[in-house]
Amino acid sequence: MNSVSLSKQIRDICLDEYKAYSIYRALSRIPIVNRKIRTILEKASEDEYRHYMFWKKLSNECRPRFTIITGFIWSIILILFGVTVVLKLLELKERDASSVYREVLERYPDFGKELEDIIIDEERHEKEFLENIDEVRIRYLGSIALGISDALVELTGVYAGGIGAFANTLSAGIAGLLAGISAAISMAIASYAQAKHEAGKDPRVAAMYTGSAYFIVVILLAIPYFTIKSIVIAFSISIAIAVMVIAYMSFYSYVIYHRKYLREFLESTALLLGVSIVLYIAGKALGYILGISID
Numbered sequence: 578m579n580s581v582s583l584s585k586q587i588r589d590i591c592l593d594e595y596k597a598y599s600i601y602r603a604l605s606r607i608p609i610v611n612r613k614i615r616t617i618l619e620k621a622s623e624d625e626y627r628h629y630m631f632w633k634k635l636s637n638e639c640r641p642r643f644t645i646i647t648g649f650i651w652s653i654i655l656i657l658f659g660v661t662v663v664l665k666l667l668e669l670k671e672r673d674a675s676s677v678y679r680e681v682l683e684r685y686p687d688f689g690k691e692l693e694d695i696i697i698d699e700e701r702h703e704k705e706f707l708e709n710i711d712e713v714r715i716r717y718l719g720s721i722a723l724g725i726s727d728a729l730v731e732l733t734g735v736y737a738g739g740i741g742a743f744a745n746t747l748s749a750g751i752a753g754l755l756a757g758i759s760a761a762i763s764m765a766i767a768s769y770a771q772a773k774h775e776a777g778k779d780p781r782v783a784a785m786y787t788g789s790a791y792f793i794v795v796i797l798l799a800i801p802y803f804t805i806k807s808i809v810i811a812f813s814i815s816i817a818i819a820v821m822v823i824a825y826m827s828f829y830s831y832v833i834y835h836r837k838y839l840r841e842f843l844e845s846t847a848l849l850l851g852v853s854i855v856l857y858i859a860g861k862a863l864g865y866i867l868g869i870s871i872d
């Protein structure tokens with residue numbers, strides 16, 4: 578690797594260490610976070626600051642600025658995805674950085690001990706976060722994903738099949754809501770039964786997460802039908818909302834299960850659009866056979 582790209586990589590690592598330091602420190606000061614986790618975060622922020630100072634010695638281009646915009650973006654990630662995702666994202670970046678360490682060592686052999694300490698710190702961070710931060714929404718992520726994916730397929734199916742069969746968006750919306758509520762209850766029961774066989778899960782909590790996740794998707798996909806007059810536009814917006822929900826869930830898969838984001842996203846989206854097309858054709862065919870098509 579040439580020296581230009583190595584020094585750029587060192588600068589990036591340096592900036593990332595500063596970012597991790599700032600975010601851990603900010604998180605450790607949130608009063609609602611429990612005390613034990615706050616202590617771990619505070620200790621991690623001190624480690625990251627030390628790492629930052631180390632990289633700063635090797636890079637004179639490392640001038641970090643933690644702007645309001647950076648703070649805002651990370652706050653949004655924290656609100657949308659929770660603390661586990663924030664910590665995992667930051668540590669993932671640091672783990673990626675370890676591939677550069679060997680080249681750094683070749684160039685600066687005297688810093689071997691310090692680099693080794695950094696690697697030990699990073700391994701400890703991941704382990705400590707993993708052992709101590711047990712976010713309920715992550716523990717029940719499987720139950721949530723179950724509700725969400727089922728709701729997306731079921732509801733877009735209902736709406737796609739109903740294009741041309743419903744007289745107006747309001748009746749389509751009401752049909753979607755009713756179908757959705759009954760399906761949410763049935764999925765919650767299925768989730769309860771499934772969680773009974775899984776260690777470390779409370780079946781009632783699993784049922785609540787699956788049912789609520791399902792219900793939220795039902796509401797989100799129904800909104801366009803209660804606000805827009807054109808069935809085709811309402812359907813298009815509802816599909817767009819469904820794709821956003823897929824993007825949201827794919828991000829969890831990427832961070833928590835290390836799956837490929839784009840692949841996960843495209844697979845689920847293709848499945849959803851496929852179901853919509855099949856149901857649309859089925860709806861048309863049924864309407865034609867039964868003579869209830871209104872267009």
Ligand SMILES: [Fe+2]
Nearest residue numbers: 594625628671
């Ligand atoms: Fe670090």
Ligand SMILES: [Fe+2]
Nearest residue numbers: 668671699702
């Ligand atoms: Fe770290």
